[in-house]
Amino acid sequence: MLFFSFLLMPAVCQSKTQQAEKVLAHLKGLGNGRYMFGQMATWVHNENPDMDHDSNWLKKVYDHTGKMPRYGCVTYDFHDDPFPDSAWNNGVKEMWDRGMIVGVFTFYANPAGRSWNDPVDIDPIFAPTDNPTRKNFYNQMDRMAANLQWLKDQGIPVVYTPFVESDDRNKWHAKEGPENIIKLYRLVHDYFTNDKGLDNVLWAYHTTANHGALEKYYPGDAYVDVLGKSAYGTGLNFSEYKWAVEKKKTAGKVIWWSELGIRGRRDRPRDCLDVVRKLETGYPELAGFVFWSDDGHYNVIGNNNGPELMAHPNIVTLQADN
Numbered sequence: 001m002l003f004f005s006f007l008l009m010p011a012v013c014q015s016k017t018q019q020a021e022k023v024l025a026h027l028k029g030l031g032n033g034r035y036m037f038g039q040m041a042t043w044v045h046n047e048n049p050d051m052d053h054d055s056n057w058l059k060k061v062y063d064h065t066g067k068m069p070r071y072g073c074v075t076y077d078f079h080d081d082p083f084p085d086s087a088w089n090n091g092v093k094e095m096w097d098r099g100m101i102v103g104v105f106t107f108y109a110n111p112a113g114r115s116w117n118d119p120v121d122i123d124p125i126f127a128p129t130d131n132p133t134r135k136n137f138y139n140q141m142d143r144m145a146a147n148l149q150w151l152k153d154q155g156i157p158v159v160y161t162p163f164v165e166s167d168d169r170n171k172w173h174a175k176e177g178p179e180n181i182i183k184l185y186r187l188v189h190d191y192f193t194n195d196k197g198l199d200n201v202l203w204a205y206h207t208t209a210n211h212g213a214l215e216k217y218y219p220g221d222a223y224v225d226v227l228g229k230s231a232y233g234t235g236l237n238f239s240e241y242k243w244a245v246e247k248k249k250t251a252g253k254v255i256w257w258s259e260l261g262i263r264g265r266r267d268r269p270r271d272c273l274d275v276v277r278k279l280e281t282g283y284p285e286l287a288g289f290v291f292w293s294d295d296g297h298y299n300v301i302g303n304n305n306g307p308e309l310m311a312h313p314n315i316v317t318l319q320a321d322n
Helices: 001-009 019-030 057-067 083-097 132-153 180-196 242-250 271-281 306-311
Strands: 033-039 069-078 100-107 158-161 201-207 224-232 254-261 288-291
Touching: 001 271, 019 100, 019 201, 019 254, 033 057, 057 254, 057 306, 069 083, 069 158, 069 288, 083 100, 083 132, 100 132, 100 306, 132 158, 180 201, 201 254, 224 242, 242 254, 271 306
Parallel strands: 033 069, 033 288, 069 100, 100 158, 158 201, 201 224, 224 254, 254 288
Antiparallel strands: none
């Protein structure tokens, strides 16, 4: 009974900073002919958060197309820890200072001290007394909260995703199913919002392309500002589009492709303009898309008409929005 009571507890609402509200209003104004071009700047494979570094995907996109994405996202990787937190923070600041909307992922390390893809019993995290698993996860939350506070002190709002693809059973946080990841997402949200006072955060949530996952793993309207799905391969699918549009219309949520990879590694290079065609004909209410990194076959680097996509009048890049 206590478990279900926790799931039903509403989040304590808190107003956002003026800059965060401004970004949220901007995102809500997209769709229906204006689609934001986003790009993962770094994932967890040692891509440097400095947007001028050759390994950063924002630089790769700019060098290839001559334009900069409107939105970029940096991953704070607590598993491999390839950079100090100051490097990630400064990377986010530089993006913001240059006029970009910025996103942040946290790749939390397995709190049981095992690998990122090993199972973990999350119940100790919610235990009333301290234990190694709880201490590990709270230390990571405190670490990430300190980074978000630093960004807040610089006047920077962020679109924050605490758990990447909430239903991805390859990752420790999703191995015990929707009820547990919902508990974890709500814990991070409430701890950061209510205990840490972080009001510069737009809360983002997304799942894999698995049909039904977006609704099944949803933390609730009180916990999410931006929601979306991943789409990989040639399909450019968003199978729960109708459900997402209803959330947009009735609950004011921003909806988008949170991760987009437009072909598989072995597929032939694709026409990037297929993305805007799909948006216009199938998913006009989406605010836009965020291309994945790792390899150019996911994005404009390894496909045809990348510069043409970024120059399309319906695509919002940094240059097109300033």
